[in-house]
Amino acid sequence: MFALPAFAQAADQPAQDWAIHGQATLVVQGVGGFASPYGGANSLAPRQVKETVDATAFIGARPWKGAELWANPEMDQGFGLSNTLGVAGFPSAEAYKVGRASPYFRLQRLFVRQTIGLGGARENVAPGANQLGGMRDVDRIVITAGKFGVGDVFDTNAYAHDPRGDFLNWAAVDAGTFDYAADAWGYSTGIAAELYRGAWALRIGGFNLSKVPNGETLERDFSQYQIDAEIEHRHAIAGHPGAVRVTLFRNRGRFSRFDDALALAQATGNPLDPALTRRPMTRIGVHFNLEQELTSDLGLFARAGIADGAIEPYDFTDIDRSAQIGAVLRGSRWRRKDDRIGLALIANGISAAHRRYLDAGGIGVLIGDGRLPHAGAEQIAELFYAARITPALEATIDAQHIANPGYNRDRGPANVLALRLHAAF
Structure with missing residues (x-):
């Protein structure tokens, strides 16, 4: 993910x-x-242990004024x-669809990335992964083009957006209903433009979908594509910063109606076989995103x-409606100011047509138990504690309770435990 820059006067x-x-x-x-x-x-199988490892280099340069060029070999x-299958709100966003x-x-x-200043007040930008340090205008236009993640620009959240540092569940790091354009690793090719004016930001982007649903290969000519739009308002309540975002996506490609x-x-x-009934059509969705600092150590998100x-969903996961709420607390009160504890509660649902399809033996992006006679909402609780070991190393214990995995009341509940080690410089 892009680093969230820290700004200071x-x-x-x-x-x-x-x-x-x-x-x-x-x-x-x-x-x-x-x-x-x-x-x-x-289906998700009981009694198993799996591991994932990734290592990424973030290599950036400033080719001309206001521009940044970044490459991320990984x-x-x-x-x-279960090869990243069995739960719509899958418990590890560090696990790609290709193992x-x-x-x-x-x-x-x-x-x-090209930043065009519009004059007026200036702010410092702290250096970080995929972000060169320096100064920029508070009011600005930002254009990003190439290969990157839709979530690098859209649906960001200071408390729940980075599976390497906060929550692991797919439906916590992004809105579960956000069927964002991506290959099987979560990246796409396209362009995004952002306009920042005062407390407001407006974003719009166009991205290639995969050639087939949940595929490894992206389209190259926007013959199947996604349009994203987002409006954001930043504010402060009693001196504590917060933001509200509304995001809309529109996918256009060869999809199938479940019925x-x-x-x-x-x-x-x-x-x-939904491949036999796919034809050009449009699928849309909208979601709301809130982050709010309550104290200097406690933040809320929803x-x-x-x-x-x-x-049918195309590139993300099998969720037609979703809601989440959670909080993250820093460890200043127990003299561990760089530690964090987080709790998220998530509920995911599907439509009646989606239920009929799964009950008839249909296979989705991530789920498909062969039948679904007793459907129910996926209900997920995730709790993590991230401990700072050294300035460059963090260890996290993560626990998730998943009721009705794959929307199936006959299966579960599944209790998932994880250890995460994350090093960065």
């Missing part, structure tokens, strides 16, 4: 011309036994639980969203 600092940062993250995650009377191709290895036993390398980001796939399977007697539940 201070003397002008010189602009960085180049920077190199790095990070490495290990997550070991396991799930105990739970009720599992039947399972399908995309090494990945490992598997999510491999041996390390492999990818260029996850390669983008240019069309069901009707064809019933008419022909063939297995249920998200809620809805997406078109008649049409």
